[in-house]
Amino acid sequence: MANINDKNLKLAVQKQGRLTDETLEFLRKSGLEFESYKQRLLASCRNFPLEIIYVRDDDIPDYVASGTVDLGILGQNILNEESPKIKKLLNLRYGFCSLTVAVPKESEIKDIKELKGKTIATSYPESTKRFFKENNIPVEVVNISGSVEIAPALGVAQAIVDLTSTGSTLVLNDLRALTKVYDSEAVLITNEKTLKNHKKDLLEKLIMRFKGVLSAKDYKYVMMNAPEKVLPKIKKIIPGLKSPTVSSLATKGWFSIQTVIKEDMFWETIEKLKNVGASGIIVLPIEKMII
Ligand code: ATP
Ligand code: ZN
Numbered sequence: 001m002a003n004i005n006d007k008n009l010k011l012a013v014q015k016q017g018r019l020t021d022e023t024l025e026f027l028r029k030s031g032l033e034f035e036s037y038k039q040r041l042l043a044s045c046r047n048f049p050l051e052i053i054y055v056r057d058d059d060i061p062d063y064v065a066s067g068t069v070d071l072g073i074l075g076q077n078i079l080n081e082e083s084p085k086i087k088k089l090l091n092l093r094y095g096f097c098s099l100t101v102a103v104p105k106e107s108e109i110k111d112i113k114e115l116k117g118k119t120i121a122t123s124y125p126e127s128t129k130r131f132f133k134e135n136n137i138p139v140e141v142v143n144i145s146g147s148v149e150i151a152p153a154l155g156v157a158q159a160i161v162d163l164t165s166t167g168s169t170l171v172l173n174d175l176r177a178l179t180k181v182y183d184s185e186a187v188l189i190t191n192e193k194t195l196k197n198h199k200k201d202l203l204e205k206l207i208m209r210f211k212g213v214l215s216a217k218d219y220k221y222v223m224m225n226a227p228e229k230v231l232p233k234i235k236k237i238i239p240g241l242k243s244p245t246v247s248s249l250a251t252k253g254w255f256s257i258q259t260v261i262k263e264d265m266f267w268e269t270i271e272k273l274k275n276v277g278a279s280g281i282i283v284l285p286i287e288k289m290i291i
Contacts, residue, residue, distance in 0.1 A: 008049040009194075009202050010069040015041075015054035016068075019186055023073050026186075027052070029287075030209040032192040035236045052154055061189075070194040070203070077163060077184040086189045090210055091218060095186035099124055101131075102175040104152045107159075112179055115159055117256040121151035122161035131161070133180045149173040192246055212288040219260045221286050222270075224278040227251050233243060233276040237269060260286065 003075055013023045016038075024036050033046040036054075043280045053069055060072040063084040075095055080084065101120075103109045112135060119140040122128045132139045144151060149169060151157040161181060164170055170177055194203060231246065234257060238244050244259035244265065257278070261269050270281060 004244075005049070007198070008044070008051050009071060009199055009206060010051045010053060011071040011073065012053045012055050012060045012069045013073050014057040017057060019057065019073065019075065019095050023186065025069055025289060026073075026092060026094065026210075026213065029213045030206075031288075032209075048205065048206070057180040064189050064191050067191055070199055071206075072189045073186055074189065075163075075184050075189050077124065077127075077182075079111075079187060079189065080182065080184075081124055084193060087209060088187050088189055090188040090214070092186040092188060092210075096183070097163045097185075098183050099127055099157050099161060099181040100164045101159060101161050101178045101181060102164075102170050102171070103159045103178055105174045105176045107152075107176070109159070113137060116157040119122045119156070120159045120161055121157035123148055124161055124163075127181055128161040132236070149175060157282045161206065185282050201275060208290070212290050215291055216286040216289040218263050219286050219289060220263060220266060221258070221273070221284040222261050222281065223256065223258050223284075224273060224281040225249060225256055226276075228255060231255060231257075234273060234278060237272045237276065260289070 013027075013159060014020050018023065028036070029082070032048050032050065034043040034052055036043060036199065041054050043054075044050075045052065050201070055063065057074050057078060060074045061078060061082040063069045064072040065083055069225065075212050076091075076099070077097070077099055082202065086282070101112060101115075109115060115140075116137050116139070120128060120132070121142050121144045123143070123145055125141050125143045128141050132141075142151075142157060144156070148162045149159055150173065153173070159178070160175065163184070164177065167177060174179050190203070194200070238259050244257050249256050270283075273281065
């Protein structure tokens, strides 16, 4: 195994699983260059003092809490089961899923209240117990580490609490969702030690890079042309970061306008711009945005 430089930041990521591809893609988008072939357990970044350690996602909270590594990327769902020694730094906007309560498709249960006194199988016992306690529904919770979906068919439980994203795993196992316990996504975590020690400055640099990628994802760069008389209307519509850039075109009385638009208001804004007379609208993805 390669040597670990103690001055470098250490980041634990999932070695092989649902978060792996998107995590590596996110790190690369942040400008980090590193190896990631299958057998690899450790990789040093070529252009940033960072070591990437590939592990099982369940081990990441312990590695971070004990200070074995400085940072980790894992699902919020795992964090919700764990010790408060860990500090969340960022939501990473991928790995979306929900912890869901489900019953067999043909079950008569329509409401979670009807689960009173029943047995629930899950790999998320803490979240499950908390959820039913908050809802004042006494249930029996059995902890199963894998293949929770088959527990009802085996007669081990009358309902399950498990992660879903599209719901296709539930359908495949003849299960029906009753309600959601919480939503989850990939998060970046650290520990108190790293936030205070000599690696603090490096961590800030890395976070700035990560935030640059995250903000870029939320915005689009938009260019358009418009005659002078509609410029005031356009400026009112564009809820840009600052005021838009306006420059005159070769055709007299016409201007080119450049700005950024938030993804969630995108279509609404573009329609309004068209309606007031903007034309030649060009939309570009933003690679990075430092605000
Ligand atoms: P490991 O071998 O590392 O322990 P695992 O089997 O525990 O892996 P995966 O199934 O690879 O874990 O899921 C990793 C994470 O991906 C989950 O903890 C969750 O945050 C996220 N995720 C996203 N969508 C889903 C989904 N549909 N089902 C389960 N997890 C999902
Ligand atoms: Zn796991």
